[in-house]
Amino acid sequence: MSTLLEPLPPLPKTRLSVVDCDIHPTLTSEAEFLPYLPARWREHMQTYRRHVRQGLHGTLTHPRMQVNRIDAVPTKGGPPGSDVNFMRTHHLDQNGVEWGLLQALQPSGSAERNLEFGAALCSANNDWQIAEWIDKEPRLRGAIQVTQEDPQAAVREIERRASDRRFVQVSLSPRAQEPLGRSRYWPIYEACERNNLPLGLHVPGFGSGYASTPGGWPTFYLEEHQTFAYVIMGVFTSMVLEGVFERYPKLKLVLVEGGFAWVPALCWRLDKHWERMRSEVPHLKRPPSEYIRENIWYTTQPMEEPERPEDLTKLIDWIGWDRLLFSTDYPHWDFDDPKTVFNVRMTPEHRRMIFSENAKSVYRLP
Amino acid sequence: MRIPFEGAIDCDVHVSVPSVSAIVPYLDEYWLERVRVQQLERLDLSLTSYPPTAPLSGRPDWRPQQGPPGCNLALLQQEALDKFGLRYAILNCLWGSQALFAEDMSAAFCRAVNDWIATEWLDKDTRLRASIMVPMQNADLAVAEIERRAGDSRFVQVLVLAGLDTLLGRRVNWPVLRAAEAHGLPIAIHAGSAYRHPPSAGGWPSYLLEDYVSNTQLFAAQLGSLVSEGAFSKFPELTVVLAESGVTWLPAFAWKFNKTWRGVRTEVPWVTKPPFDVIRDHVKLTLQPADAPADPQALRDVIEQIGSDEMLLFSSDFPHWQFDGEDVLPNGLGDEQLRKILIDNPLATYSRLKEAVA
Numbered sequence: 158m159s160t161l162l163e164p165l166p167p168l169p170k171t172r173l174s175v176v177d178c179d180i181h182p183t184l185t186s187e188a189e190f191l192p193y194l195p196a197r198w199r200e201h202m203q204t205y206r207r208h209v210r211q212g213l214h215g216t217l218t219h220p221r222m223q224v225n226r227i228d229a230v231p232t233k234g235g236p237p238g239s240d241v242n243f244m245r246t247h248h249l250d251q252n253g254v255e256w257g258l259l260q261a262l263q264p265s266g267s268a269e270r271n272l273e274f275g276a277a278l279c280s281a282n283n284d285w286q287i288a289e290w291i292d293k294e295p296r297l298r299g300a301i302q303v304t305q306e307d308p309q310a311a312v313r314e315i316e317r318r319a320s321d322r323r324f325v326q327v328s329l330s331p332r333a334q335e336p337l338g339r340s341r342y343w344p345i346y347e348a349c350e351r352n353n354l355p356l357g358l359h360v361p362g363f364g365s366g367y368a369s370t371p372g373g374w375p376t377f378y379l380e381e382h383q384t385f386a387y388v389i390m391g392v393f394t395s396m397v398l399e400g401v402f403e404r405y406p407k408l409k410l411v412l413v414e415g416g417f418a419w420v421p422a423l424c425w426r427l428d429k430h431w432e433r434m435r436s437e438v439p440h441l442k443r444p445p446s447e448y449i450r451e452n453i454w455y456t457t458q459p460m461e462e463p464e465r466p467e468d469l470t471k472l473i474d475w476i477g478w479d480r481l482l483f484s485t486d487y488p489h490w491d492f493d494d495p496k497t498v499f500n501v502r503m504t505p506e507h508r509r510m511i512f513s514e515n516a517k518s519v520y521r522l523p
Numbered sequence: 524m525r526i527p528f529e530g531a532i533d534c535d536v537h538v539s540v541p542s543v544s545a546i547v548p549y550l551d552e553y554w555l556e557r558v559r560v561q562q563l564e565r566l567d568l569s570l571t572s573y574p575p576t577a578p579l580s581g582r583p584d585w586r587p588q589q590g591p592p593g594c595n596l597a598l599l600q601q602e603a604l605d606k607f608g609l610r611y612a613i614l615n616c617l618w619g620s621q622a623l624f625a626e627d628m629s630a631a632f633c634r635a636v637n638d639w640i641a642t643e644w645l646d647k648d649t650r651l652r653a654s655i656m657v658p659m660q661n662a663d664l665a666v667a668e669i670e671r672r673a674g675d676s677r678f679v680q681v682l683v684l685a686g687l688d689t690l691l692g693r694r695v696n697w698p699v700l701r702a703a704e705a706h707g708l709p710i711a712i713h714a715g716s717a718y719r720h721p722p723s724a725g726g727w728p729s730y731l732l733e734d735y736v737s738n739t740q741l742f743a744a745q746l747g748s749l750v751s752e753g754a755f756s757k758f759p760e761l762t763v764v765l766a767e768s769g770v771t772w773l774p775a776f777a778w779k780f781n782k783t784w785r786g787v788r789t790e791v792p793w794v795t796k797p798p799f800d801v802i803r804d805h806v807k808l809t810l811q812p813a814d815a816p817a818d819p820q821a822l823r824d825v826i827e828q829i830g831s832d833e834m835l836l837f838s839s840d841f842p843h844w845q846f847d848g849e850d851v852l853p854n855g856l857g858d859e860q861l862r863k864i865l866i867d868n869p870l871a872t873y874s875r876l877k878e879a880v881a
Contacts, residue, residue, distance in 0.1 A: 222787035335726045336733075368720040370744030371737065372690045379790055380747040382783045383776075384724060387740040391723030398733050418775035425821070426736055426769055426814035433578050433844060434732040462782050463774070464799070468828055491786060 173508065175495050176256045176516035178456045179359070179413050179484035180248070180297070182290050183238035183263070189289070190264060193281035198274055207278075208270045210366025217362045219381040221490075229488035237488035241293045248487045249296055252495050255513060256522050257297045258484075260328065260359045260413060261286050266304045267330035268364045275304035279314060283324070291323045298520070300328035300357055305337070308344045315345070319352035325520040326357040326411065331392040332364030338392075338399030346405045355409035355454075355519055358392060360385035389415025390423060393453065397427065400440040402448040409519055411454045414486060418461035421475045424449055450477065454519055456484035457511065458493040466500045478507050482516045524852045527861065529608035532869035532876065535713075535766045535809040535838035536603060536612040538644060539575065539593035540636055543568060549635035549642075557628070568619030568632075572684075572715035577731060578844055585842035592842040596647060603841040604650050607851060611869075611876060612841075613679060614644060614653040615713055615766060621656065621684050622717040629658035630668065637672050645677045652876065654682035654711055662698045669699070673706040679875040680709045680764065685741040686716020692748030700758050707874050709762035709807070712745050714738040739772040746802060747780065753793035755805045762872055764807045767840055769814040771821075774828035777802055803831050807872050809838035810853070810864060812845040819855030826860070836872060837865045 184190050191199050206214050229237035229247065238244065249257055266278030279302040286299040301318045303311035311329065318324050327349050331337060337358070349356050368374045369384040389412050402408060427445035435441065441448075455476070463469050473481060485493050495512060503511075516522065540546060543564045550558065558564060569591065573580045581592025585602055593599070604612060620632035633656045640653045655672045657665035672678050681703045689695060691712065703710050715738070721727045722737040742765050748754075755761060777799035784791075784798050794801065815822040826832060839851050856864065870876055 222790050332725055336723060336728045337725060339729065365724060365726055367724050367726060369724045370690065370747070371716065371720050371722045371724075371741045372686055372744045372748070373688065373693075373720050375690060375744070375748060375751070376693065377751045377790055379783055379787050380744070380751045382787070383743065383747050383780060386776075386779060387743065388724045390740060391725045391728075391737060394733055394736055395723070395725065395728055398728075398730055398736075416775070416779060418778060419772065421821075422769075422771040422775060422814060422825075423736070423739070425771055425816050426739065428816075429812065429814055430579070430732055430735055434730075434735075436578075437730050437732050459779075459782065461775070461778055463778050463828065464781075464830065465828070468774075468824075471824060 173253055173495065174255045174513045175253050175483060176258070176513045176522065177254045177485050177487065178258045178411070178482040178516055179260050179458060180257045180487050181238050181489060182259050182261050182286065183236050185235045185239045190281065190285060193284045194277060198277040201274055207264070209268050209363065210270065211363045219378045222378045223490035225488045225490055226492055241290055244487070245294055248485070249294070252485070254296060256516070258325065258520070259286055259290060259297055259299050260357070261300065261302060262359065262361065265330065265361065266302060267306070268361065269304065272304065272307040272310070276307055276310040276314070279303050283314070283318060287323060298325045298522070299323055300326045301354070303327060303329050303345065305329040305333045305342055305345060308342055311345045312348045315348040315352060315354070319354060325522065326355045328357045328359060330361045330364045331358040331388050332361050334365060336391060336395035338395030338397070338401050340399070343401070343404065346401055346408050350405045350408045353521070355411050357411040357413050358389070359413040360388055360415055385414065386416045386419060390419060393423070394427065397445045397448050398438055398441070400438070402452045403440055403442060408452060409454065410452055411456065411482065411519065413456045413484065414458060415455070416459065416461060417455040417457070417476060417481065418463070418472055420455065421472060454480050454482055454515070456482045457498070458484040458486045459491045460493050460498050462500070469501050478510050479515055481511045482519065483512045524854055525849045526607050526851060526865065530610040531607060531837050531865040533603065533607065533609050533612040533839050533841070534764070534836040534869055535811065536599065536614055536841045537593040537843060538614045538616050538640065539591040540568070540616065540618045540639065541590040541594040546632065546635035546639050549638040550631060554631045570617055570619055570622060570715055571718060572734065573617055574731070579735060581842045582844040596644065599841065600648060603839055604648065606849065607839060609650060611650055611652050614640060614651060615682050615711065616640060616656055617684070617713060617715055618656070621659065624660070626658060626661040626664055629660050630664040633658045633668055634671070637668070641675065641677070652677050652679045654678065654680045655708070656682050657699065659683050659687045659699070662696055665699045666702045669702045669706065669708065673708065676875045676878045679873045680711050682711045682713060684715045684717055685712050685738060685745060686718060686720065688717070688719050690748035691745050692750070692752035692754045694752065697754070697757065700754055700761055704758040704761045709764050709872055711764040711766045712742065714767040716741065739769050742768045743772065743776045746776070746806065750780070750794060750798045750801050751791050753791065755801050756793045762805055762807065764809065764836065764872065766809045766838070767812065767843070768808055769812055770808050770810065770835070771814045771825045773808065774825060803834065807834050807836050807868065809836050811838045811840040813853040815853055815855065817854070822853055822855035832860045832863050833868055833871070835864045836869050
């Protein structure tokens with residue numbers, strides 16, 4: 158019954174080097190975060206709370222069926238993912254993580270309706286990542302959180318942080334007010350390209366206020382969980398068809414936690430129907446799949462599980478072995494273990510690429 | 524490739540209502556008065572998903588000299604029924620009655636469209652069959668239309684747009700599912716939306732191309748809803764046909780659905796086997812557009828991944844522009860598969876095709 162909660166025996170250090178491209182640091186409590194906000198916004202947060210586009214301001218309207226790994230509760234207490242020392246031994250050491258990329262989803266500024274407050278939340282989140290995580294554990298790297306709904310503020314935040322190499326990417330919400338390919342967001346992409354920072358889009362629990370499926374809101378968490386991939390597919394389609402990669406050919410887009418098994422079929426569909434209706438998007442000079450092959454990467458968790466494991470190899474052959482970046486989603490319940498996650502034979506070269514070399518190249522990590 | 528033999532059953536052919544005036548003869552007195560007072564004949568009720576002038580909506584050589592693509596019987600006979608040697612073709616009509624907010628107006632227009640189809644099309648060529656257009660804005664009104672037309676066995680299924688007010692599996696829609704099951708009518712979910720919700724949770728895209736590509740998310744959401752809500756447990760004889768869905772997206776969606784279900788299945792205790800297996804038992808897909816690359820191996824792989832060659836139904840999607848010339852079939856299908864897709868699967872899906880027409 159309680160076996161999962163007993164301390165794990167030390168494992169032999171795994172020889173495989175791992176770059177984990179999706180780790181979630183968690184607040185112990187709101188009090189931990191307040192000092193990072195200016196007094197004006199501290200007071201605002203405590204009085205008005207976050208003003209978001211869903212019925213509940215403090216949690217998801219589809220409560221998660223499971224949240225975190227039961228064994229990820231820090232020994233000193235607090236929520237999983239809230240103790241850097243516990244994360245160090247429980248995850249980074251155990252799993253041979255050479256670099257861990259933080260996705261500090263909460264508190265999120267990008268879902269906030271009050272844009273000024275949103276920008277303040279992002280800035281505070283960035284300071285918190287450095288002070289509470291990266292300063293204490295040099296293997297961790299941050300993502301500059303920005304609010305996409307105020308592109309000017311986002312660009313200011315990027316410029317302010319870009320010289321700090323402890324930040325390796327820019328992060329904003331793919332559930333935005335408009336599809337992310339639209340030109341109002343382009344100043345952000347220009348800043349990313351100029352500073353050689355990839356744009357990492359992680360699926361959010363909520364944001365735009367639009368129904369999570371194009372057919373309306375689903376009833377169950379089981380359905381809502383599927384919509385994470387739809388959100389990412391929508392952004393993928395928008396950024397390609399609006400010509401973002403024609404305009405910013407050096408922009409690197411990393412889609413985090415949105416899956417990748419859908420990529421071949423969506424590319425075929427895009428190419429096929431683009432051929433028929435290319436006069437609607439004359440700014441595209443090449444078939445959509447060509448931009449996708451050059452500008453977009455995908456993290457691996459939650460790992461796709463075809464019924465026939467060998468289909469996974471076929472999928473990756475089509476997408477490109479250089480396109481996938483390993484991730485665990487620590488400490489969430491659907492964590493992928495680097496030792497067991499791939500159910501297929503891989504060449505040593507492919508293993509190295511997916512577990513570390515691709516990420517080191519995309520994020521310019523030594 | 525071309526169809527190798529006669530007698531295929533085309534499960535997605537489109538007819539277009541040329542104008543409101545065309546259905547006026549089929550309206551009752553009250554609605555005739557409303558047409559007069561509101562001057563409804565001046566309205567253009569073509570769907571945003573399929574502007575008649577867009578390349579997608581009509582192949583250049585399949586466009587009539589007058590009116591929107593799909594409004595001309597002779598052209599349909601010559602270019603599809605005769606040319607493809609069809610035994611039957613199932614007519615799906617996509618029109619604005621499905622997008623109106625006023626439920627009663629929608630119901631009146633759906634009734635008129637169905638009667639127009641019976642008179643102007645089914646009565647004129649015995650190879651034609653049709654779907655019942657229903658006002659999904661209100662489940663009771665939709666059920667009433669199913670009941671009204673179900674006695675005519677030339678109507679072989681119920682047709683809804685993929686993008687509705689609510690996801691089809693929601694319990695508010697169960698009366699429609701129940702009526703369809705009771706009459707042995709599959710429910711066809713066709714590409715296109717009433718746009719009650721943006722095509723993406725990330726907002727309203729700029730282009731028709733983007734919307735069309737994103738239809739796969741609608742189909743995925745509808746399957747997610749029907750399975751998760753337990754519609755197929757409640758209505759075990761129900762068949763759902765995904766029309767013009769694109770096909771190749773299905774395995775990746777279903778794998779993820781299986782995986783998530785394994786993790787959280789206590790939320791939906793009525794789903795007692797993996798969702799992909801439920802889908803295999805209850806869901807069919809029309810063939811065009813098969814979003815597969817030119818390499819025939821890709822489509823073979825996808826069909827193997829789908830794990831059943833009984834789920835695909837032949838369709839030309841006439842007059843939509845999905846292919847050129849007479850190559851109505853994508854490359855990569857074997858002889859035995861072709862026989863199933865062209866004839867056996869449609870006959871198994873549409874039990875009414877085997878009934879003598881009353």
